[in-house]
Amino acid sequence: MSEPVLIGEGMTGGYGTGADILHDCTIAVDAGEIAVIVGPNGAGKSTAMKAVFGMLTLRAGSVRLNGQDISGLSPQARVGRGMGFVPQTNNIFPSMSVAENLEMGAFIRRDDIRQTMEQIYTLFPILRDKRHQAAGELSGGQRQQVAVGRALMTKPSVLMLDEPTAGVSPIVMDELFDRIIEVARTGIPILMVEQNARQALAIADKGYVLVQGANRFTDTGAALLANPEVRNSFLGG
Template sequence: MAEPFLIGEAMTGGYGGADILHGCTIAVEPGEIAVIVGPNGAGKSTAMKAVFGMLSLRAGAVRLKGEDITALTPQARVAKGMAFVPQTSNIFTTMTVEENLEMGAFLRRDDIRGTMDQVYTLFPILKEKRNQAAGELSGGQRQQVAVGRALMTQPSVLMLDEPTAGVSPIVMDELFDRIIEVARSGISILMVEQNARQALEIADKGYVLVQGGNRFTGTGQALLADPDVRKSFLGG
């Protein structure tokens, strides 16, 4: 079996106290949407942060394109093609939309205008509001700015922590549609999501975590159809 494009394998660790992750494995291929779901306190965001290098692992490894990146800082992982959008504090509220996007490209030394045009094509409302302070936007529009800023790094992997938290169902559907478009461009999507049923509907691959370990793994459709998953995690 060929190694996955990105894998956090048998990850064990936490934030310095007791371990939160216990042998957890998460992987994603190019152009694929992998979704991490599970109950509150299951370690979903911790697993994502571990893949991005935001906590030290006591055991396990993270590999990107076959290269062991376990010891790399998050900044070094960004340079390798990983982008992470946290759930909160993910935009500069006093800067304009366009300035936020420019900040996303701070590592680049080439012409960023083509990428900015792609972001504006993906999120037309941002082009319309490009000279407006990002803090004045609605919650859903702020999330679009955050995702757009991450895309300015031209990542091969886009990691999203609860991208639809606090937005209306209509905005959630729209965000998921845009996420599907990003994946179709060949970018790997790794996403933690509270709206498990809706997330699994768009997922190529799903991971159900419980107490920091893998409980169920399968395609999004297989997990949606699994009676145990439905009873325990999807409300029947």
């Protein structure tokens, strides 16, 4: 088996000097894959994502990106190595225009960003139409597209999304998932935490069900949807 593009392996840890939230937790995403992390509230889903991104201290385990151990790197350094991360909230600059938000995403680049901008406008046509509008004036779904687009401006080797459909309508959720599939088809692997478990597993190549900070089930998205225990315990039957 080849090394995944991104893997947090055997992660144990929590915030500061507090109790451990993650317990020997492993999540990974392979090239061209959508991997989703689901589970009940308080399961440690977003904590696992933040651990991979370097936002809490691991007491055990490691994080590897493209085969290199990055466990000791800051989140900023991880972005420089190829991680794109979209937090659940406060993920845009509301007073800046859509175009300015995208330009801010390219802060670490020293090359011509216009081609990447064009690719993002092709991926998210509404952003081209709204490019001169303040991002804070957009709908929730459109703001999420700005946030994802800004992360893509770094030309990441992996994209991490924390609850991308939180607070949006079912129609907007379906549209965002369609866009996420399109991003994955460009070759960028996606690791995603999602509260809408059934819908997320339906588009996932691989799924992780976490319970109390530990792996409970790991399988393909289709297999998890078909698993009676997963359905009854985590998907509402």
